[in-house]
Amino acid sequence: MNTKDAVIQSYMDLVIQKNTTDVKVADICHNANISRKTFYNYFADKQEILECIFCEEIEKTMINGLQYQVDEKKEVIATYKKFLKHKDFFMIAMKSEGQNSLFDIIITHCSKLCRNLYDPYIEDKKKLDYLSYKYAASSAMLLKKWMHEGMEESAEFLAEIYLSSIQDLSSYKHGDNYK
Known part of the structure; x- marks a missing residue:
């Protein structure tokens, strides 16, 4: 190591x-x-370690799924399984609140990832910023609930809930909404 x-x-x-x-x-x-x-x-500080853990364990899985155009449901399930791999750590880390908390890191990184993904499809950048934040915040809230309840539900169950909540974004990518 x-x-x-x-x-x-x-x-x-x-x-x-x-x-x-x-x-x-x-x-x-x-x-x-x-x-x-x-x-x-x-590391500049211990908070940077938490961000590194998220980026290396979780964000990398999300980006790989998007780059290699893995089936969206499989990519989401793989992401939740990464959280489960270090369940004890993430359940404790999610309890922390405020700036540089896991919750904050998830919102920041998922919002950025969403903006990059949907930038070619949404011309109104203010709308893109708000939709990206909405996506990231709802993802973080879903994870927070899951972790606070002991991560007992399966990755597949959470993927189903998550995918039903982001249908509005997918419609932009598939041209179902106006730019």
């Missing part, structure tokens, strides 16, 4: 152990057996 991965794993382990994302950089360094200087070579 490389140093960056060791820091990430150390953070995840401590979050689970302490049942909070409020862990100290010193504890992460001690747990990963690295110096603070080494930590800061990889």
